[in-house]
Amino acid sequence: MEEATRIAYALPAVATDEVRAYLRTRSEGELAAVGAARLPVARVLGAGTVLAGDGSSLASDGSGDFGGAEGRPWLLDAGDLRCPVTLDGPVAVAAVNLGAGYCHWLLEELPRLLGVPLGEAEHVIVHAGPGYARAALARRGGKERLVEPRRNSHFACAPLLVPALVGRAGWPTPTALARVEAFTEGLGRTEPGRGERLYFSRSRAGRRRVNNEEELWAELATRGFNRVWLEELSWPEQIAACRRARVVVAAHGAGLANLVFCPPGTRVVELVNRTYFNPTFWRLASLRGLDYRPVVTAGEEPLGADRKANRRDIEADLAGVRRALSE
Numbered sequence: 001m002e003e004a005t006r007i008a009y010a011l012p013a014v015a016t017d018e019v020r021a022y023l024r025t026r027s028e029g030e031l032a033a034v035g036a037a038r039l040p041v042a043r044v045l046g047a048g049t050v051l052a053g054d055g056s057s058l059a060s061d062g063s064g065d066f067g068g069a070e071g072r073p074w075l076l077d078a079g080d081l082r083c084p085v086t087l088d089g090p091v092a093v094a095a096v097n098l099g100a101g102y103c104h105w106l107l108e109e110l111p112r113l114l115g116v117p118l119g120e121a122e123h124v125i126v127h128a129g130p131g132y133a134r135a136a137l138a139r140r141g142g143k144e145r146l147v148e149p150r151r152n153s154h155f156a157c158a159p160l161l162v163p164a165l166v167g168r169a170g171w172p173t174p175t176a177l178a179r180v181e182a183f184t185e186g187l188g189r190t191e192p193g194r195g196e197r198l199y200f201s202r203s204r205a206g207r208r209r210v211n212n213e214e215e216l217w218a219e220l221a222t223r224g225f226n227r228v229w230l231e232e233l234s235w236p237e238q239i240a241a242c243r244r245a246r247v248v249v250a251a252h253g254a255g256l257a258n259l260v261f262c263p264p265g266t267r268v269v270e271l272v273n274r275t276y277f278n279p280t281f282w283r284l285a286s287l288r289g290l291d292y293r294p295v296v297t298a299g300e301e302p303l304g305a306d307r308k309a310n311r312r313d314i315e316a317d318l319a320g321v322r323r324a325l326s327e
Contacts, residue, residue: 188239
């Protein structure tokens with residue numbers, strides 16, 4: 001694989017001093033390498049953790065979040081590690097940690113899958129269950145056997161193709177977005193849009209709902225917005241909605257990964273909790289040239305990224321939303 005380099009994400013032009021200071025400390029990171037490694041013998045644990053064939057060492061540049069101390073895969077200490085299942089013939093691993101969820105799949109796993117040349121593997125370890133994943137796999141084609149990773153799955157592979165992790169959790173990269181853009185070029189062109197002003201509702205989600213959604217919606221409806229539940233749309237319909245959008249308002253959630261399909265200049269108003277301000281979609285908006293305007297919940301707590309607050313519902317700051325839409 002090529003050497004990794006550095007990447008910088010542009011700070012939002014319209015944001016409070018507090019928000020800009022918070023994001024400034026998170027604006028630079030490592031740009032993922034490209035290419036692939038070919039290992040004559042290897043193992044794959046869970047969703048994409050790659051080990052040496054004897055399980056003694058970790059391929060850290062080809063594996064995702066290990067979850068254990070000192071980079072040790074947590075599965076090795078889980079107590080229920082199964083004996084490896086041997087996959088006969090060449091294997092490629094495309095799965096990533098959390099790739100069963102839409103955001104991580106779209107921004108990390110799909111770009112990695114697209115780094116697997118057709119015809120080079122007999123098996124591909126990849127999340128294939130959700131409708132969007134099935135649609136993408138059908139579009140890609142290929143005759144490989146698809147192997148669905150599980151929490152405690154353990155595969156022995158000889159040989160194993162390990163495409164680079166061109167995107168990693170929370171850090172979208174130009175390479176990952178370019179692959180998604182090229183792959184989806186023809187999608188969402190014939191499906192109807194949902195208007196130029198969209199509100200992505202999470203009222204049917206299990207977490208991070210907007211407590212005062214009806215008050216927020218009353219405000220947005222007068223401004224010509226359309227309320228959309230992305231989970232009701234097919235993957236091409238989600239793409240079509242975002243291709244035609246010019247303003248998007250949404251609470252932090254996986255559906256905002258679809259910003260990758262929005263045209264440059266689209267205004268994005270993300271509603272976030274003060275204690276869980278995940279910068280993923282700001283970074284995505286920066287790479288896409290979108291007009292990103294975060295609105296954080298009111299309060300005295302400092303901005304932070306406490307994972308324990310990830311599930312909390314959001315009280316939308318209506319005055320902040322008005323400012324973000326009007327200025």
